Amino acid sequence: MTPDGTLEQLTRYRETIRRTWVNSGDANTWPVKLNAAFHLFGREFGEELIADIRELEAGGRSLAEIARPFATPSRLYRLVDSVIYSLRRSRRPIDEQRRWAATLLDMAAAVKHGSVFNEDGVNLVLGARAAAGEFPGSPIRTILDARLVSRFCALMSAYTESLFFRAHDAAKEVHGPYLSDDGRTQLVVKQYFNLRPTELWPEVPLVSRDAITIYLRYNRAVRLKIDALNHLSHEGAPLVDALQACGIEIDGAPCPIEALDRHFVEMRETIGAVSRSIDATGWNDRVVKYGEIFWFRKKPLSDQRGRDWRLPAAVRAAILAGAPDSRRTAPLSSEATARLASLTI
Amino acid sequence: MNRERIAERLLDILTADAFASLAVARSSVTDETSLLNDLGFDSIHLLDFVVAIEHAFGFRVSAQTLDVEMFDRFGRVIDFVAAGLATSEP
Numbered sequence: 560m561t562p563d564g565t566l567e568q569l570t571r572y573r574e575t576i577r578r579t580w581v582n583s584g585d586a587n588t589w590p591v592k593l594n595a596a597f598h599l600f601g602r603e604f605g606e607e608l609i610a611d612i613r614e615l616e617a618g619g620r621s622l623a624e625i626a627r628p629f630a631t632p633s634r635l636y637r638l639v640d641s642v643i644y645s646l647r648r649s650r651r652p653i654d655e656q657r658r659w660a661a662t663l664l665d666m667a668a669a670v671k672h673g674s675v676f677n678e679d680g681v682n683l684v685l686g687a688r689a690a691a692g693e694f695p696g697s698p699i700r701t702i703l704d705a706r707l708v709s710r711f712c713a714l715m716s717a718y719t720e721s722l723f724f725r726a727h728d729a730a731k732e733v734h735g736p737y738l739s740d741d742g743r744t745q746l747v748v749k750q751y752f753n754l755r756p757t758e759l760w761p762e763v764p765l766v767s768r769d770a771i772t773i774y775l776r777y778n779r780a781v782r783l784k785i786d787a788l789n790h791l792s793h794e795g796a797p798l799v800d801a802l803q804a805c806g807i808e809i810d811g812a813p814c815p816i817e818a819l820d821r822h823f824v825e826m827r828e829t830i831g832a833v834s835r836s837i838d839a840t841g842w843n844d845r846v847v848k849y850g851e852i853f854w855f856r857k858k859p860l861s862d863q864r865g866r867d868w869r870l871p872a873a874v875r876a877a878i879l880a881g882a883p884d885s886r887r888t889a890p891l892s893s894e895a896t897a898r899l900a901s902l903t904i
Numbered sequence: 905m906n907r908e909r910i911a912e913r914l915l916d917i918l919t920a921d922a923f924a925s926l927a928v929a930r931s932s933v934t935d936e937t938s939l940l941n942d943l944g945f946d947s948i949h950l951l952d953f954v955v956a957i958e959h960a961f962g963f964r965v966s967a968q969t970l971d972v973e974m975f976d977r978f979g980r981v982i983d984f985v986a987a988g989l990a991t992s993e994p
Binding site for chain 1: 947
């Protein structure tokens with residue numbers, strides 16, 4: 560029997576994914592439609608992830624300690640549905656599916672402040688005091704600077720989605736908005752990491768830096784919200800008009816806006832190389848890459864266990880011998896997507 | 905419509921062509937049968953089953969009323985349909 564507290568937590572979880580899935584739709588097909596491929600590796604992925612957590616807990620670590628190397632909450636939150644569907648494929652009881660969903664939600668909560676569900680549109684990774692002191696930037700001087708920063712953020716998103724497909728939580732967390740003490744401005748932090756996953760993309764020239772953090776200070780004319788699956792949305796004034804100040808750190812060192820050009824070039828080269836690499840492969844090889852990315856997502860667990868994080872050979876072989884789930888190749892209607900979210904857990 | 909009649913129509917759905925891949929044996933399904941664990945329903949089977957229920961029984965199922973637990977026992981699906989019929993009847 561699932562405890563009432565867990566049921567309440569899962570109801571809130573279900574609502575967050577229903578809203579997000581209906582908004583984002585089911586049409587994302589690059590480089591393959593994940594829902595039509597997940598059956599080829601999903602069960603093993605979830606089983607291994609659960610075995611990792613069980614083993615680490617048995618070794619005396621708390622869930623918070625196990626979660627800490629993930630560093631950012633979305634990496635854990637966005638694993639929940641994968642684990643649920645894995646357990647379902649293994650025909651595990653619903654109570655067990657719910658326990659593991661709740662466990663991952665607890666782990667996500669351990670690396671952030673405030674609600675794990677972001678119901679108020681706020682994703683607080685930094686504490687209030689840290690956020691108040693966390694701004695290494697300088698004022699935006701012209702609208703051209705604001706547009707340049709906006710384009711750079713868009714390019715960063717494209718870069719991470721190019722390398723990690725829909726699992727870009729392995730390289731990105733958007734957090735905030737953190738209100739200033741006087742309530743007149745709000746800080747959003749766009750944190751990008753794992754930008755050089757050479758183990759995943761040995762054949763592709765990657766950028767020369769591992770981590771980029773962009774601090775964006777907006778006035779209150781724009782209303783910013785970050786949902787539980789880490790999508791930033793805004794209403795009111797255009798973002799470029801509301802941007803008052805910006806700071807960019809590359810591998811911890813400040814980078815002036817005027818020095819961004821070099822990084823634009825590097826990232827565009829990588830995005831192009833990934834695209835060409837994908838275009839040169841067939842469906843099964845693309846799914847193998849997805850599998851590798853999924854195993855990379857849970858690398859913090861493998862690392863804690865001192866084990867190889869890579870996609871197991873048997874899973875790779877099964878993917879290479881498999882075929883798309885023909886029932887999941889077409890996009891679901893928004894009604895079917897809402898129903899699917901309700902039936903998730 | 906009584907529970908037995910609802911159960912019969914649900915079994916008609918489960919043994920129809922749309923669910924042929926599950927090879928459901930009519931005689932093996934009881935109130936305690938889990939559609940997920942015993943019959944091997946996945947998420948698409950669940951969606952298809954909900955649509956089939958709507959067509960067979962003539963009432964709409966809103967996403968908000970769905971809960972995966974109702975498919976954990978065949979008896980609960982019967983209860984769900986009975987409740988849906990009761991609220992949709994004039």
